[in-house]
Amino acid sequence: MIELNNVAYSYGGGELLSEIDLTIQPGDFYFLTGPSGAGKTTFLKLCYGDLTPTAGEARLFGQDVRTMDRDAHAMTRRRIGVVHQDCDFLDHLPLADNVALPLTVSDRNDLEQVANLKELLSWVGLKQRAKALPPELSGGERQRAALARAVIMSPDLVLADEPTGNVDWEMSQRLLQLLIELNKMGKTVIIATHDMNLIRAAKAKVQARVLRIANRHVQLAGADL
Amino acid sequence: MKALLNNIIFVFVGDAQADRMVPPTGFTARLTLFASAAMAFLAVFAIALSLASGRLAQRWGQELAQSSTLRISAPAEQMAAQTAAALKVLETTPGIAQATAMSPDEQRALLAPWFGPDLPVEDLPIPQLIAIEETPEGYDAAGLRLRLQAEVPGAILDDHTRWRKPLQQAAGRLRLLGLLSIGLIALVTAAMITLAAQAALAANAKIIAVLRLVGAQDSYIAKAFVRRFTLRALYGATAGSFVGFLALFLLPAAQEQGGFLTGLGFQGLSAAWLLLIPILAAIVGFIATGTAARRTLKELR
Numbered sequence: 001m002i003e004l005n006n007v008a009y010s011y012g013g014g015e016l017l018s019e020i021d022l023t024i025q026p027g028d029f030y031f032l033t034g035p036s037g038a039g040k041t042t043f044l045k046l047c048y049g050d051l052t053p054t055a056g057e058a059r060l061f062g063q064d065v066r067t068m069d070r071d072a073h074a075m076t077r078r079r080i081g082v083v084h085q086d087c088d089f090l091d092h093l094p095l096a097d098n099v100a101l102p103l104t105v106s107d108r109n110d111l112e113q114v115a116n117l118k119e120l121l122s123w124v125g126l127k128q129r130a131k132a133l134p135p136e137l138s139g140g141e142r143q144r145a146a147l148a149r150a151v152i153m154s155p156d157l158v159l160a161d162e163p164t165g166n167v168d169w170e171m172s173q174r175l176l177q178l179l180i181e182l183n184k185m186g187k188t189v190i191i192a193t194h195d196m197n198l199i200r201a202a203k204a205k206v207q208a209r210v211l212r213i214a215n216r217h218v219q220l221a222g223a224d225l
Numbered sequence: 226m227k228a229l230l231n232n233i234i235f236v237f238v239g240d241a242q243a244d245r246m247v248p249p250t251g252f253t254a255r256l257t258l259f260a261s262a263a264m265a266f267l268a269v270f271a272i273a274l275s276l277a278s279g280r281l282a283q284r285w286g287q288e289l290a291q292s293s294t295l296r297i298s299a300p301a302e303q304m305a306a307q308t309a310a311a312l313k314v315l316e317t318t319p320g321i322a323q324a325t326a327m328s329p330d331e332q333r334a335l336l337a338p339w340f341g342p343d344l345p346v347e348d349l350p351i352p353q354l355i356a357i358e359e360t361p362e363g364y365d366a367a368g369l370r371l372r373l374q375a376e377v378p379g380a381i382l383d384d385h386t387r388w389r390k391p392l393q394q395a396a397g398r399l400r401l402l403g404l405l406s407i408g409l410i411a412l413v414t415a416a417m418i419t420l421a422a423q424a425a426l427a428a429n430a431k432i433i434a435v436l437r438l439v440g441a442q443d444s445y446i447a448k449a450f451v452r453r454f455t456l457r458a459l460y461g462a463t464a465g466s467f468v469g470f471l472a473l474f475l476l477p478a479a480q481e482q483g484g485f486l487t488g489l490g491f492q493g494l495s496a497a498w499l500l501l502i503p504i505l506a507a508i509v510g511f512i513a514t515g516t517a518a519r520r521t522l523k524e525l526r
């Protein structure tokens with residue numbers, strides 16, 4: 001699904017990430033941890049092709065990122081749901097339209113999907129806010145909306161960048177539960193977080209592996225948490 | 226071909242969804258509307274100019290080529306005899322359909338603009354004029370001159386070619402200038418719309434990034450902009466050419482003596498042009514925005 005072979009990335013200074021060798025299989029559930037500024041967001045961007053490795057090779061669904069054209073990237077994005085850390089929305093459209101955006105831009109806005117949308121919005125507790133504009137939402141509401149938007153296309157892979165950063169414990173449990181359920185349906189999930197409690201809570205419910213970024217390297221952490 | 230047809234249908238019928246993705250920016254809308262209106266206004270005059278000069282060149286070529294003048298200067302007592310002799314020569318020249326000596330009244334009418342209506346033509350030593358109409362084949366001017374020299378010494382043949390040529394050439398150049406102006410107007414319109422579209426794309430960079438993030442293809446994003454700018458060019462040009470036509474229509478009608486101006490009016494500028502200018506503007510807008518969008522999107526991530 002995602003293959004990283006000896007990947008390194010640098011924003012122009014020294015290398016931020018080096019020698020990443022990792023293969024992510026369908027159905028995997030990963031946590032990605034590391035201190036702030038370690039490169040979690042950068043790693044996720046490499047995984048959805050927003051950044052091209054400065055060294056090594058990244059393959060998404062078998063395709064080398066370097067050889068993909070813009071349309072190929074667009075098609076790949078439809079198979080990967082991304083929850084951005086800074087949750088970008090179209091501020092002039094109501095929340096429901098923003099959540100449905102991936103369907104709209106891929107011309108899949110049919111009736112069945114509209115039913116899905118309602119269900120999804122009530123799942124993330126935003127049914128009452130469907131008509132609100134993004135700037136009117138709280139940080140937590142934005143994160144829930146971003147998660148709903150990331151999963152509405154029923155993607156093969158969900159990447160979530162600190163999805164629980166702005167929500168209370170109870171809501172973070174619900175978001176986690178949604179991601180776990182997606183994983184049980186066969187989706188691959190990668191969650192970047194520095195919330196150890198969240199990881200512990202998840203480990204009780206799902207076979208989750210933990211990647212830790214330390215000293216520019218991404219390593220699989222042991223079972224001890 | 227099918228894609229082109231789809232594009233045209235899209236522009237007019239529209240894709241409400243693609244359109245809603247990008248909020249309109251007032252400044253670029255006004256710029257595009259104004260630029261295409263102004264350019265369409267100018268295009269009306271450029272087209273009128275080239276049509277009129279084309280018509281003028283053709284008419285001078287036709288009418289003047291078919292007619293010439295014989296001028297007889299002689300002492301008053303010989304005038305009648307020489308006129309009769311000249312008419313005889315002309316009548317027997319192959320290629321001449323008709324030769325008529327102008328009456329004093331006709332001559333007076335010709336001279337009136339210069340000397341006033343009360344000119345006593347009969348008492349003045351002015352030359353007698355004979356109007357010659359040629360057959361389509363024409364006559365041999367050099368041969369006629371030789372015969373006239375022998376039989377009517379006071380006659381001078383003016384077959385109009387001398388001053389017709391440069392006039393015709395000038396009219397032709399004028400027409401070329403008109404066409405050149407139309408081309409320049411189209412280019413400037415394209416440039417203005419390209420700039421406006423680029424400004425709109427830049428202003429919406431964040432929205433475009435979100436659309437890319439959720440898997441929109443460049444073609445989908447471009448659509449929203451292309452449709453909008455094509456329609457703006459269409460509306461602007463419709464208004465501009467309408468005003469231009471109105472201005473032409475309100476020009477004082479050219480009189481018979483109007484000479485060059487006779488042709489510059491509204492006549493011949495048919496309603497087809499009124500339709501064509503906005504359509505051409507829309508095509509220019511469509512191509513310019515499409516090109517600008519594809520190029521700008523490639524530079525964004």
Ligand SMILES: Nc1ncnc2c1ncn2[C@@H]1O[C@H](COP(=O)(O)OP(=O)(O)O)[C@@H](O)[C@H]1O
Nearest residue numbers: 011012016034035036037038039040041042043
């Ligand atoms: N676009 C960028 N240009 C230059 N440096 C960047 C850019 N994005 C992130 N960085 C730097 O890379 C480092 C890692 O950032 P990031 O991947 O966002 O870390 P994390 O998500 O783990 O907090 C930080 O020091 C950050 O300043």
Ligand SMILES: [Mg+2]
Nearest residue numbers: 040041085161
């Ligand atoms: Mg981050």
